[in-house]
Amino acid sequence: NAGVMQNPRHLVRRRGQEARLRCSPMKGHSHVYWYRQLPEEGLKFMVYLQKENIIDESGMPKERFSAEFPKEGPSILRIQQVVRGDSAAYFCASSPRGGNEDYGYTFGSGTRLTVV
Amino acid sequence: AQSVSQHNHHVILSEAASLELGCNYSYGGTVNLFWYVQYPGQHLQLLLKYFSGDPLVKGIKGFEAEFIKSKFSFNLRKPSVQWSDTAEYFCAVTRNTGGFKTIFGAGTRLFVKA
Numbered sequence: 001n002a003g004v005m006q007n008p009r010h011l012v013r014r015r016g017q018e019a020r021l022r023c024s025p026m027k028g029h030s031h032v033y034w035y036r037q038l039p040e041e042g043l044k045f046m047v048y049l050q051k052e053n054i055i056d057e058s059g060m061p062k063e064r065f066s067a068e069f070p071k072e073g074p075s076i077l078r079i080q081q082v083v084r085g086d087s088a089a090y091f092c093a094s095s096p097r098g099g100n101e102d103y104g105y106t107f108g109s110g111t112r113l114t115v116v
Numbered sequence: 117a118q119s120v121s122q123h124n125h126h127v128i129l130s131e132a133a134s135l136e137l138g139c140n141y142s143y144g145g146t147v148n149l150f151w152y153v154q155y156p157g158q159h160l161q162l163l164l165k166y167f168s169g170d171p172l173v174k175g176i177k178g179f180e181a182e183f184i185k186s187k188f189s190f191n192l193r194k195p196s197v198q199w200s201d202t203a204e205y206f207c208a209v210t211r212n213t214g215g216f217k218t219i220f221g222a223g224t225r226l227f228v229k230a
Binding site: 045 | 122160206218221222
């Protein structure tokens, strides 16, 4: 029973390139959450998705960032025209359901993005 | 805005010392509370959670946390730490009345000296 799978583990991009981060939730989990972790700042919520729907994107920067969770395949966090400030660890989490029945998330191992 | 405050960013203890990590949240409604641990180089793992009932919650590896509603607190405790407890600990809060996302504190880095 695989946990939450994120790839790649490490991603290096030059300024101006695009970064695509993938997340496959645990089997049976239909809710996916993306968080960004910066040193000394903990985890910052970015976006909450269900299959084919964005439920809450209040933590997503207005420009360059987008997320999707298609009917088939993993959830994708896309960062266009990356800048050095995008360097961080990006964690994906999944849960069987959200809202009033939150049983705690299962986290992936994260993708460490470095922009050079 | 809902927030989660962890009082100590860095804690250094010797083995066998007792541990208490503070966590306070700002939301006044009904909440679900969690503590997660992140060992060096690893992903976050759930230590324990509180939804309702007994405010003293037992978790894995000898950890426990006490929910004090009047103080908006959910402090993590362990009577006797081990070197293997060296990790970063995150308190997290989810509203269970309409909100869907979990808010995390900034984390506390614990270093246990052997």
